[in-house]
């Protein structure tokens with residue numbers, strides 16, 4: 001288990017955020033300083049980490065704190081005379097660092113994530129020596145999920161596998177109350193510290209195994225989860241594998257959490273699953289959706305072969321022999337489970353209520369999109385209405401998305417518009433080519449009424465654009 005205690009609540013914690021803000025320890029300033037683009041996670045890894053160390057240059061206060069709290073390197077106080085004694089006191093008092101002689105040693109990593117500061121364990125995810133109960137800093141899948149969670153105002157939210165508390169603390173901005181649960185007491189201790197650090201008071205953090213252990217029966221309007229989702233024979237690290245005796249945690253979230261949703265609630269879970277039938281990559285999820293009585297839309301962003309996946313997750317091991325052995329073990333496990341390929345996706349469930357559930361799969365890319373406000377809600381609501389044959393007549397472009405013209409230069413040098421695409425500019429990327437008649441129907445917000453041969457195509461396209469959240473209707477029921 002991890003020897004370092006979780007950070008400490010009392011004492012100078014109320015001063016910490018302001019003292020760090022005063023020296024510009026925030027995401028925008030750090031990205032700027034280290035030249036890390038918004039598309040890459042902090043802290044930078046590999047090659048980018050080397051460049052970041054060079055970019056830090058001399059030891060001014062901000063640079064020293066980046067080294068200490070983000071990159072996890074000890075610093076000498078004699079090298080950083082500008083570092084205020086008060087700040088050193090706050091950092092040691094809250095147990096973010098340990099003071100030994102002239103040196104400050106980091107005890108945790110403190111990552112700025114949007115407007116939050118999040119303490120988590122200081123470990124190197126690329127090393128084979130991760131402690132079983134290490135608490136993970138925000139990482140790429142954290143960001144992926146954060147970008148997609150609908151930022152609608154809701155009553156009660158739940159974050160399953162909260163870790164540092166990151167999603168719960170973001171949910172707190174648009175929920176009356178939030179419950180963050182984790183099977184690891186170390187994670188809930190960090191999450192509680194992070195709530196206090198960020199002065200967020202409407203979150204509670206409890207220990208629970210998925211949803212068992214949640215001590216109230218009130219349903220939730222929004223449930224989110226970035227659980228341990230790797231499909232593998234490993235059972236040693238709780239954030240990656242779940243508890244030792246547990247079945248695959250991602251699958252358990254999809255199976256167990258729907259019972260805790262309100263009748264119009266939404267569950268958003270980033271997960272992966274084994275594919276037994278390559279012709280039907282979402283079959284496993286469809287059968288859980290049916291069992292739980294949920295409508296479902298599955299956004300698949302990667303499908304990998306067993307050998308590809310087994311190697312990808314084991315290349316961090318030091319020796320080629322170790323990599324080989326681990327990959328073989330994983331492949332044997334896939335074989336036993338009847339798994340040929342692995343799918344990675346974002347799964348969204350909503351209760352079907354008394355109706356026949358619908359199920360939809362979309363292949364997506366998650367690259368380069370802006371934070372979204374409500375794409376998943378738009379899509380699930382639109383799919384629900386089309387399923388009931390209730391597509392609104394007055395469809396217009398969604399204000400979050402845009403029509404993009406792709407031009408070309410002809411051989412005579414004349415620029416012409418080659419195609420026009422209605423594209424999502426937030427959340428997941430969808431781009432649908434629109435011809436002039438479809439554009440006209442979109443621009444005028446009218447459904448075609450004539451019986452020309454192309455009318456059926458226009459109707460189908462409008463429906464598709466609506467189901468992708470690119471068009472919206474007027475008053476919805």
Ligand SMILES: C[S@@+](CC[C@H](N)C(=O)[O-])C[C@H]1O[C@@H](n2cnc3c(N)ncnc32)[C@H](O)[C@@H]1O
Nearest residue numbers: 142161162163182183184209210226228239242
């Ligand atoms: C991949 S980490 C995600 C942490 C954080 N939510 C994020 O997005 O950065 C998964 C988290 O799930 C927790 N966890 C693992 N098994 C669990 C279970 N059976 N029930 C609840 N939480 C679990 C781990 O302790 C870990 O904190």
